[in-house]
Amino acid sequence: MSNKLTAMPKNVSHETMQKAIKAFVKIVGKENVLIGDEEMLPYEKIMMAVPIEEHMPALAVQASTKEQVVEIVKVCDKYVIPIWTFSTGKNMGYGTAAPAQRGSVILDLHKMNRIIEVNPDLCYAIVEPGVTYQQLFDYIHEKGYKLWLSCPAPSAIASPLGNTMDRGVGYTPYGEHFMMQCGMEIVLADGSEFRTGMGGIENSTSWGVFKWGYGPYLDGIFTQSNYGICTKMGMWLMPEPPAYKPFCITFDKVEDVEKIVEVLRPLRIANIIPNAFTIASTLYEAAGVVSRADYVDGNRAITDGEIEKIKKDTGMGTWNVYAGLYGTEEANELNWKIIQSAVSANFKNVAFLTAAEMGDDPIFTYRADLMRGYMTLQEFGLYNWRGGGGSMWFAPVAPAEGKHTLNQSALAKKILNKYEFDYVAEFIVGWRDMHHIVDLLYNRNDPEEMQRAHDCYAELVREFAAQGYGVYRTSSGFMDLVAETYGPEIHNVFQKIKRALDPKGILAPGKSGIY
Template sequence: MNEQNHDVLPRGVSQQEFQKAIEAFQKLLGDKNVLTRPEQLIAYTKIMMPVDDAEHAPSATLVATTVKQVQEVVKICNTYKIPIWTISTGRNFGYGSAAPHHRGQVILDLKKMNKIIHVDPELCTALVEPGVTYGQLYDYLQENNLPLMLSFSAPSAIAGPVGNTMDRGVGYTPYGEHFMMQCGMELVLANGEVLRTGMGGVKGDNSWQVFKWGYGPTLDGMFTQANYGICTKMGFWLMPRPPVIKPFEIRYEHESDIADIVELLRPLRITQVIPNSVVIANVLWEAGSANVRRSEYMTGRGATPDSVLKQIQHDKNLGAWNVYAALYGTQEQVDVNWKIVTETIKKSGKGTIITQEEAGDTQPFKYRAELMSGVPNLQEFGLYNWRGGGGSMWFAPVSQARGNECDKQKTLAKKILNKHGLDYVGEFIVGWRDMHHVIDVLYDRTSREETESAYRCFHELINEFEKEGYAVYRVNTAFMERVAQSYGPVKRRVEHAIKRALDPNNILAPGKSGIDLDTFEE
């Protein structure tokens, strides 16, 4: 075989050693599943972060189809000290997409491992491989007439449950805390061994997808947002589809209403009168999702003035805040809870309730109702058209579900974004007692000026929120090291001690969540 000259190499690996590794991968996977030419790697190099593409350029991509192949891949990686960055569907938009953490890592693409292994309609469980998408699983449930529903992130159809859960993503149904609904993982460790968590290690046991804990330490959480193993199977619980799902919206006129909204909704969430993750989306989030473009209202750089936001709110029949929730159950159950919700809103003296019958097929209500009903769609990608130019980073701090906390976060975020000429495009997702504050930092990546502003802005968001005691729960690959610092040195030392024990050659996704043996200093 002719030796290739590879323009991008893994950190610390020579041309000769990398060529030997590529030949070993080709022997294992076949030439067509080892991608090294620039044109083959284009799909793995698209990023939306304000850094140079070259910083996240892969040296190659491996496409595996079986657990055995994954085991052999990591053995080759150990021999030649090749770092791999594993993806399932690679649709982690706003958090780094499919590109690796740093230049030269080899991508291990598991999209062809896409078997729906088992769905139990009575126990309401599923077991799938990492390449399974929400769209594929939804179609499977529909085709087999199974009375079950999915929970997924907003741009859902092309994303998958394994990748989303491993990054601790959330959804919009009563099963929206995805890691909480996970039950049993199969993982290939850095030495090639296969670990099954929970009940999965017991020979002949059939409780893998129904009992999370097993015996001894519970390990599943250790592998999420981490680089200690490669997930090749995951079990999770599915929600029985109730006879009645009643989605609704509450529209608020003023940006200052956010504190009152949260205080109003928190008791309804904690008591499970409203059982799903309530979304409180600002006007620009909903306008962008409905494919409104900034250029329709103004041109030039800079933040969108409040006067224009009010005009959009009026023109598109939106609220300054748009609250989405749903009720689930029998008609009797829904009727009782609907009475509680409507009376609570009425007593508050503010907020206009819109039902599905009133909204019809209008956007953004339609796609919100679909998300809450377990129907995947791609409508929220319209956000990327608001400014255009392909730049997007999710800034996702967490707070208590208190009105004053959310008002404080919104005010701080908007101030920083506007200072850098960018817009506050945000939503709060109400958990049981927490608020996921998700902000899409949108910018024109074709503009050097705006790209540099976005980079400075994101740094300032992290720094200023940290000063106020807030940290994010997920972040894109360019800022993982910085966010890891927010959580303190003890946590970092423990994470790296585990890494040294399980992956001494540092081959599994170095840099993921700031865990990297080559760069960590005690």
């Protein structure tokens, strides 16, 4: 263990840091306190368009138990040292493990990886932060439980607790992950701890099944915030349906996307389509399976003509809708006929594709697996599209109304092309909302291109906010900017809660723009 820190926290002396380090070593052991350039290298890998120097952590402490977390937090509270916590640090397009504030101590919880309980009858799990989707998936299958997970796209190495705390989403009918969360164990900035919901009852029988408990509902304030550290979480799991029918419908024209939403939204709200349906653009589908260099000369933005050539070569649509049907075979077939009838009445030249037509097509298989909670890393193929390791997810939200699709896609494409980047995107339509997921892919090894990516992302945030579209998640390099778009009134409330629960401001300063 080196004694040379990679960065120093604000207003903290070297003498104070050495005292804290000695305390950390006493709590978790020397091998779990990582200091110096070599040991800190895994924590310095970022994909956002900001210099790592601005987000360089001081050191990392790896905790294995809640009791260790409590003692570490008490040390940081005593010496007023900022601490940035994560579950596995695999939040690739949203900042990975990089703290919002330079010099923060990293609290790495990936070794807290116990599956506390999986109840196959009531269909819930209680897990620690370091449990990965793959670990929970394997456990469920080893036990033979008829339960399905809901997971984000590159999911195997990510944490269900961490994803839920950042209000991530998945692709099954249980895809609104925070909606399916039930009960948290929280450590506050002074080292005190408590359980939300029914967890305060001694020997509680209902912590994993009833969200609300008694009194104010608190779970929500700990998501996307820096008010406490979650060391356990309950989550509801989907019972395995008797039959599953994934499908894809391809559409040929750019302007079709407006009517796609209008036609399918009523079916989604009525649960004829039980999961959030995805409307993927050609490039979003193609980026993982074809080489950009085969179609584009240089690093300029791809042209519409080149996209048409990709469509012709791959057989993809301009828009590719994916969803699934979950139930008995008879119910699935009935709902499939309803969907086909609604689409056919409004469109010509569409293709209705199921497993029978697609066979082992890799893109269809990937989507079909994702919509039943199977682990996959295939979406990491997006990072090969441009090369150079740069990726930032831009994720504005709109009502699930068709008029917003063309407006958003045209605005995003205009801004991206202005900075010579490609529009690689999909829409995910929930019950009443619509997430527009844009992956800004760029080369981090080119300083000029990284600066363009930074300016492009900032312009996307500002211009979309000006048209009434707020971003629902962002990376640690742009949290202040996104927070500004939501106005001072709600931010002042966030700060009041922060001062009440964390008066010294030690927990994740800068998270969601809160200090």
